[in-house]
Amino acid sequence: MVALLGPSGCGKTTSLRMIAGLVQPTSGEIFIDGRPVTGIPVHRRNIGMLFQNYALFPHMTVAENIAFGLEARRVSRAETIERVNDVLQLVQLGGFGDRMPAQLSGGQQQRVALARCLVVEPALLLLDEPLGALDKSLRESMQVELRALQQRLGITTIIVTHDQDEALTLSDRVAIMRGGRLEQLGTPTEVYEMPASRFVAGFIGVSNFFRGRVERRDAGEARIVTATGEALVVEGGAADHDEVTVALRPEAIVIEPLSDDACDAANSVVGSVEQVVYRGFVRHTYLRMDNGETLIAFQPSRPGSEGAAVIAPGARARARWAAGSNRIVRDERAG
Amino acid sequence: MSARLSGGSAWVLYPVAALTMLFVIAPLAVVVAMSVSGSAFATFPPRGFTLAWYGRVLQDPDFLASLAFSATLAAAATAGALALGLPAAFALTRCALPGRQAFRMLLLSPLIFPVLVIGVALLRLFSDWNSNSAPLNLLIAHILVTSPYVVRTVSASLLLADASLEEAARTLGAGWWRVLRRVTIPQIAPGLAAGALFAFMVSFDNYPVSMWLADAQNVPMPMLIFRLVGSIFTPAVPAMSTLMILIAFVVVVVMERLVGLRRAMAM
Numbered sequence: 001m002v003a004l005l006g007p008s009g010c011g012k013t014t015s016l017r018m019i020a021g022l023v024q025p026t027s028g029e030i031f032i033d034g035r036p037v038t039g040i041p042v043h044r045r046n047i048g049m050l051f052q053n054y055a056l057f058p059h060m061t062v063a064e065n066i067a068f069g070l071e072a073r074r075v076s077r078a079e080t081i082e083r084v085n086d087v088l089q090l091v092q093l094g095g096f097g098d099r100m101p102a103q104l105s106g107g108q109q110q111r112v113a114l115a116r117c118l119v120v121e122p123a124l125l126l127l128d129e130p131l132g133a134l135d136k137s138l139r140e141s142m143q144v145e146l147r148a149l150q151q152r153l154g155i156t157t158i159i160v161t162h163d164q165d166e167a168l169t170l171s172d173r174v175a176i177m178r179g180g181r182l183e184q185l186g187t188p189t190e191v192y193e194m195p196a197s198r199f200v201a202g203f204i205g206v207s208n209f210f211r212g213r214v215e216r217r218d219a220g221e222a223r224i225v226t227a228t229g230e231a232l233v234v235e236g237g238a239a240d241h242d243e244v245t246v247a248l249r250p251e252a253i254v255i256e257p258l259s260d261d262a263c264d265a266a267n268s269v270v271g272s273v274e275q276v277v278y279r280g281f282v283r284h285t286y287l288r289m290d291n292g293e294t295l296i297a298f299q300p301s302r303p304g305s306e307g308a309a310v311i312a313p314g315a316r317a318r319a320r321w322a323a324g325s326n327r328i329v330r331d332e333r334a335g
Numbered sequence: 336m337s338a339r340l341s342g343g344s345a346w347v348l349y350p351v352a353a354l355t356m357l358f359v360i361a362p363l364a365v366v367v368a369m370s371v372s373g374s375a376f377a378t379f380p381p382r383g384f385t386l387a388w389y390g391r392v393l394q395d396p397d398f399l400a401s402l403a404f405s406a407t408l409a410a411a412a413t414a415g416a417l418a419l420g421l422p423a424a425f426a427l428t429r430c431a432l433p434g435r436q437a438f439r440m441l442l443l444s445p446l447i448f449p450v451l452v453i454g455v456a457l458l459r460l461f462s463d464w465n466s467n468s469a470p471l472n473l474l475i476a477h478i479l480v481t482s483p484y485v486v487r488t489v490s491a492s493l494l495l496a497d498a499s500l501e502e503a504a505r506t507l508g509a510g511w512w513r514v515l516r517r518v519t520i521p522q523i524a525p526g527l528a529a530g531a532l533f534a535f536m537v538s539f540d541n542y543p544v545s546m547w548l549a550d551a552q553n554v555p556m557p558m559l560i561f562r563l564v565g566s567i568f569t570p571a572v573p574a575m576s577t578l579m580i581l582i583a584f585v586v587v588v589v590m591e592r593l594v595g596l597r598r599a600m601a602m
Contacts, residue, residue, distance in 0.1 A: 022502050042505040055503035059521045068517070069507035120508060 001150055001157040003167035006177035007203070012160045015177070016126050019158065020049050032124055043072065048117025048155075049126040052133065054109045056101040062088075062112050063097035069120035087119040090149070107138050114146075118153065125150070127159040131166065143169050164204050168192070176200050193249075197330040201247035208248040208295050211331070221323065223266065228291035231266040233323040245331035252325035253297035255285050258316045268320040269295065273313050285311070287319055295319055363580060370573035377570045388574040397559065398575060405556040406582075408470070409538040412477035416534040417527070419478065420485025427486070428493040439490075446483045453480065454547035461548070469550040476548055477538040484537060485530035492526025528594040536583055 004012040017023040019030055021042035030038050037045055048069075057065050063084050070080045088094050091111040101109055110130065117125060130146070131139045147170050150157050161167050167174050168188040176183045176191060176199075184196040195201035198209060212226035224232045224244060232246055258270065271289040278301065287295045297319055311317045365379050373383025392398050426432060427439050445453060454476065461472045496519070504518045520527070542557040549558055556579060563572045 020502075020506055022505070042502075043508045043510050045506075046508070047506055049503065049506040051499050051503055053497070053499060055497065055499040057500060057504075057518060057521075068504065068509070072508035072510075072513055116503075116507065126506075 001147070001159060001171045001173075003171035003174045004158060004160045004177055005164060005167040005174055005204075006162065006183075008162055010177045011180040012162075012177050013128055014180075016049075016128055016158060016160045019124070020047055020126055021045050045124075046120070046122055047124045047126055048120060048122035050110075050113050050117055050128065050130045052129040054101075054113040054133075056109055056113055056116075058101055060101075061097065062093070062099050062101065062104070065101065065112060066097075066116045066119050069116065073120065083119055087115040090118065091115045106134055107142065110134065110142065114149075118149075118155075122155065125155045125157040127157060129160055129162070132161075132163075139166075146170065168204075174204075176203060178203075194327060195247060195329055197332065198245055198247065199332065201327070201329050206250050206296060206298075208250060208253075210246045210248070212244065212246070213242050214244060226291075230269050230289075230291070232326055233266040234326045234328055235323045244328050247327050247329045248321060248325055250284070250296045250298040251282075252321045253295070253299075253319050254321065255287065255297050255299060255311060255317050255319050257311060258318050265320070267323055267326065268318060270316065270318050271295065273311050273315050273317050275313055276311070287317060366573045366576045367580070368573075370570055370577045372570045372573075375569060377568050377573055381570075388570040389578075392571050392574045392578070395571070397554075398571075401554050401556050401559040402578075404470075404553055405539055408473055408477060408555060409535045411474055412481050412538040413531050413534040415474065415478035416482040416485045417531060420482045420530060420534075421489055421527070423482070424486050424489035424493055428490050429498075439486075442486050443483045445480050446487075450480060450541075450543040454544040457544070458547040469548060469553045472548045473545060473553065473555070476544045477541060480541065480544055481534035481537050484533035485527075488526045488530035488533065489523060492523035496522040524594045528590050532586060532590050535586065539583070540579065 004015060006012050014023060018025050019032075021037070021040065025038065028038075029036050032045065032047075057068065060068070066084045066087060067080050070083060075083070084097065085094070088097060091114055093108060093111055093115065096104070096108070096112075101112065104112065110133075114130075127146075131142050134142060143166060159167070159170060161170075172187065173185060174188055174191050175185045178199050184191055184200045186194070186196075191200060192204055195204065195207070198207075201207040201209070210224070210226050210230065210232055212224040212230070212232065214222050215225045216223040220235065222234045224234060224246060226232070234246060255273075269287075269289050271287040273285060274288045274294065275284075275286040277284040277286075281301060282298045283301045285297045285299060287297065289295055368381050369377045369379050370388060371384050371386060372378055372381030372388075373385045374381075423442055427435060427442070432438060457472070457476050457479070461467075466472055500518050500522065501514050504514045509517065540557050541555070542561065545555045545558055549555060554562075556575070560572055560575055560579075563569075563575075
């Protein structure tokens, strides 16, 4: 399962509609299973597409809705009835065949729409913001259900979403899009832990950014110094450019009281705590660095031991992190 | 129509609505009343009561021929208007045509153009073409004046219809014909029915165009009635008119029962 993820207007739905054949690409080719399908009309592509508003036919019963694709494929009457019943069982709606779509709840309508796609055994399943219209708790349970169903049936699936949690939860690979271009394609772990660009690092989760010049390159690490004098050590590949952007995840940062030792170490900054936000299992600390910028750090809050470790707003504190947490990213904003 | 007005506005709106309906219905009631008059001439208020005029009218070969001709003409014109109006409405709402607005205005122009002028223009045109068949000329003319009604009601339905349903049908493997028949037409059925109804009624009681194009053998109902009013104005004429009203009424009720016209008319 691949997720197309991006802000609205980035072209993810258009890409999906091009794969479906509802939009003609102005250039390029589309392949399904190695076969070029660019010239093939929608109804011969053998795909299943789940629409954001479900697009159930309001004048047909649930069973007629589901049978529509089979009817178009000229499947016999007896087989149609059997397959419709089977797929209704699969989406746990056995016995709902005679209802009209308007009589169903949002979650049930969604299952009918899914059943309608699955019953034709499509080569490819396309999901356009499938869970966008459901409320949060229903959405989460449908995510798990959808994932389990997809793995059981083994259908290649492309899901369009603007919800990063949904993309990370549901998919094997995530394609992050921006302005009609692919920014990065990778597993959820890769795109989160090794973002390729500043955009990806900022779009998936939260990141702190530093810009600086590469001052020294040693075997296996590079030393970067920002304009205001902070020193960072980055593991692995030294950048090709002299000016680089470094992304840093907030959860990699440790906030501790100011002490005298190691005051000049790399990957460490000093500032005053501006705000501490308690978010349940995590505490967000906003540190105003001495260069004027704000650093955000997430620290796990351990119930029972609060007080001691928390640094009150206004206090001076040091933030430090491991060299492995720094990641040089492509920065499209830099000239 | 379950919504009820209350409070101050109701005191104004209900009487105004009642007066408007009276204004529309009263003349028709006069015609119905005259048709049952016992006198030899159509008078109001009627003298006596008889249904004899209906019996006489229903045996009048001129009336029956004229009624059959008008009904056939209206049905054929409706079919023609649907055949032309439906694709036109599709083109106007579903395709990104350049100059779409201009196209729409052109298609709807018979609605605002003086019908009498259309009739005269067509008379000239047909005589230039040596097209002497009155039924054919009438059919073409009636399709011309009725198709804008179809274009309008069907366009409105198409705009309200959910285009993603058609896309869903296509992704499920349906070709354009199956999509049209199974998904689009059921969606726009109220608009289609309303358009067909307008087309039928406009053709059925059209006078100003028919006047130019009819000949002695093919006389539509409105022309027959008008001619009779000018010669011998017996209660047979209001009886014919009442029958026309009755036909219109039945058509509307049947349509409402079949597809729920009110939905389409509300647009």
